[in-house]
Amino acid sequence: MEYSSYRNRIIAVVALAATLFMMLFSSMYLTAHASHHCEDSSHCPVCAMMVQCERSLKTLGTGLAVTVVVLFTFMLYTNLFQGYSFKSVQTTLISQKVRMDS
Template sequence: MRGTTGFNRILASIAIIATVLVVLVSGVLLAENAGHHCDCQEHCPVCSLILQCEQNIKTIGSGLIAVATVIFVAHAMTELVTAFEYQSVQTTLVSQKVRLDS
């Protein structure tokens, strides 16, 4: 079980790095091609690249809002649960000091 947690952490780290790289590369490509003007937008590879980069940033941006909301709710729930003090309410004959030699 301990090995799977390490593997899951590695996968999560790779996913975060990939997401950051996609956003950075898309932003750089949009900045480099900001002054691009062409007449035929249907067959222009630069226009399709710009459109794809815009879609990447929009998709990841809306996904980050959902992830931030889930993290906030999970953090609030863990704070709420850890605020309670749990006490054992199990009673046994020994804890009640009942004599068993009748």
């Protein structure tokens, strides 16, 4: 059981690192080639890479916003219900100290 959770944590860290790597280098590539102008944009590898970086950043930005909203909602409800203690209320005649004599 511990091995599975340890492996899941490693996978999560690797996925996070890959996402950050992609965001960082996509934005750096777009910044470095912002002044790129070519005459034949259909066969230009720089323009194709710029389009691909823009698409990946837009896709990641949309998913990131949804993830933040879901995590915020989860944390809000977790903190809201953390103070409550749910107890089972079972009232019996003995707990109410009812005398059963006739």
